[in-house]
């Protein structure tokens with residue numbers, strides 16, 4: 021089955037959906053909110069419910085037009101689309117917040133058509149973001165035109181691991197804003213560390229840190245571990261870095277960061293799936309750092325509106341790292 | 347200090363707090379239980395507290411550290427709005443809670459505090475930094491400041507947060523200043539006005555100075571008048587004894603609403619930096635025209651609610667509330683016309699009203715633009731534009747403009763364009779106390795009131811306080827029924843300038 025995807029027709033259908041939704045409500049009961057266009061490219065036939073929930077969560081803070089491009093494997097070419105709107109009543113609110121979504125089902129061979137149709141579907145004057153849910157798509161030639169739709173690309177590099185980082189860095193160098201959820205997962209670690217180093221006493225000891233161990237569980241250090249090393253290295257120019265395997269205490273690859281200096285040791289380590297612990301010779305404290313839902317991670321990325329120089333430098337350094345001892 | 351921390355990433359991380367101890371005076375009181383400790387705990391949940399952190403509570407009631415922790419746990423569980431209680435975080439947080447009992451007038455309390463703080467600094471690695479928080483009766487502030495003389499200096503920084511009211515008139519505000527300045531310098535003093543910590547009040551600045559399309563209109567040429575309303579539907583809720591001494595003018599207008607007015611009307615500062623922003627606020631407050639005694643009657647209206655049935659339920663008048671003197675002359679409603687004597691605002695009235703037992707709880711600012719200079723359309727001509735900055739309960743901005751009614755003929759009708767802030771989108775935004783506590787710990791006084799601002803706002807209301815205090819003639823109260831929008835005299839005050847109160 022092939023049906024062309026005509027932007028005007030879809031937009032008209034959207035108007036109709038809105039008119040229907042508004043019926044029987046006072047004029048200000050529904051708020052059609054839009055702050056961006058978010059294109060989501062997915063290949064997972066089973067993620068329908070999860071993706072819908074994630075997008076609904078995102079909608080609270082980042083309402084927008086969602087264009088879901090569902091890439092299917094079918095023997096015959098497929099191209100079809102439908103529109104929906106979703107409303108939610110914020111806690112204590114009186115007005116329902118409503119967002120619209122357009123779902124396009126397509127086979128790979130029709131992606132060029134999806135690209136041209138999407139050009140007519142993005143909301144004028146607002147940012148466009150492309151979330152490549154299946155990172156393997158980045159390497160597929162049929163998907164390349166889709167990348168032209170947005171200057172911001174969001175991925176999760178975990179499924180492919182470090183091997184995809186050069187491709188991400190290439191995009192960055194070519195002018196895209198690249199966002200990687202593997203980096204977002206580092207925030208709890210980085211923030212806790214930054215908080216610990218608010219102590220002037222610890223700040224004074226930074227030049228004395230000569231070695232950093234990054235403890236990981238699993239066969240190899242993950243992208244997050246590599247990112248952390250690249251982020252820490254320029255901040256601790258005296259230190260050598262070492263990846264050390266260790267038993268898991270927490271889901272995920274990263275387990276601890278150990279800072280060795282001539283005078284003091286500091287360790288930031290996982291206690292369990294929800295807690296991190298900072299240990300110095302004089303004090304041990306714990307902070308809450310549960311695994312974060314995907315929507316929460318995406319939300320953090322969406323809240324950074326401009327460039328993200330810290331991540332960009334980290335990504336670049338991860339591609340060309342300083343030699344590491346292992 | 348933030349610059350010295352190479353691990354900062356301000357785009358992603360919230361403002362960092364250095365290691366410190368927070369000493370709460372009045373730790374057995376209502377504010378500590380309802381706001382301070384729950385806010386600090388919420389900061390812990392969000393990983394915003396430093397590794398070296400402790401709270402030392404003090405008040406008269408004897409309690410062990412353990413009993414204090416249990417009491418605070420119960421308060422946090424009860425008053426934690428919009429977040430869940432996490433046992434593990436609580437255990438960690440509670441390890442840093444300590445308690446010292448004693449009377450504020452007793453020198454022994456300060457010796458004990460000094461000793462305890464030394465131990466706590468060691469145990470909790472607070473770096474010797476101390477934030478003192480005065481959550482006791484204002485009459486005790488000077489005593490505490492004196493008691494802290496020995497602790498006011500030492501390793502690390504010292505800051506003193508003072509709760510409102512900052513005096514009950516201009517004279518007492520100055521006396522308080524002298525008492526506090528004897529031991530603390532102005533840059534160590536953090537006078538809290540929680541209205542300034544509200545997200546939506548801060549958003550006024552973002553709205554005004556981040557959107558150049560409005561700023562050119564923000565002056566006497568285009569704005570006809572401004573109405574600021576802070577209405578509460580509740581009565582005095584058990585705080586009758588306190589409230590009858592304060593009243594709406596002192597409790598709301600002198601501090602919170604004049605701060606809101608200054609936020610709406612101030613000039614842009616060159617940078618968003620504490621001294622610059624506060625200078626502009628102070629300048630604006632000083633530009634408010636002081637009323638001559640003979641002008642007070644035409645510019646200020648006092649009201650007090652009488653009994654009424656609201657929705658089939660009888661509610662008492664103010665004088666019938668528990669703990670209230672049956673002859674109390676308290677203003678449970680106050681409305682004032684302020685005029686700002688500067689180039690931008692000359693001749694534009696700022697109507698400010700606040701009251702208890704109004705029809706609903708609402709705080710907003712309505713900016714009424716001038717009507718079109720010449721109407722093209724017959725019949726109902728275009729109604730003036732109205733910009734509403736909503737502070738609570740539904741934070742956001744609405745712009746009312748005229749639009750053609752569909753169909754033949756050129757009939758206009760007002761329509762509203764609404765924007766709701768993140769809070770309406772279901773996101774949890776920090777409460778005012780969270781914001782302000784972080785700011786004080788991080789040493790940022792931008793959202794705190796400075797002494798010159800306190801004095802300028804007292805100067806603006808003092809003539810009214812004096813006139814109302816020296817009232818003669820028949821008892822004017824009660825003059826509005828509970829559940830209504832205030833006394834008729836308030837409507838007349840606006841009518842004299844050809845204006846009407848809007849119904850929020």
Ligand SMILES: NC(=O)c1ccc[n+]([C@@H]2O[C@H](COP(=O)([O-])OP(=O)(O)OC[C@H]3O[C@@H](n4cnc5c(N)ncnc54)[C@H](OP(=O)(O)O)[C@@H]3O)[C@@H](O)[C@H]2O)c1
Pocket residue numbers: 371372373374375376377378404405406407448449450451480481482483484509510511
């Ligand atoms: N509550 C609010 O919502 C609110 C809002 C804005 C501003 N404020 C301001 O915050 C401050 C505190 O208000 P609050 O409502 O928490 O008052 P509160 O409930 O009456 O508590 C007062 C506290 O001060 C202690 N205290 C009183 N006299 C003392 C003395 N001689 N020595 C040692 N401790 C003494 C009390 O200790 P014991 O209980 O052990 O006797 C109690 O812990 C006031 O300035 C108020 O104006 C409060």
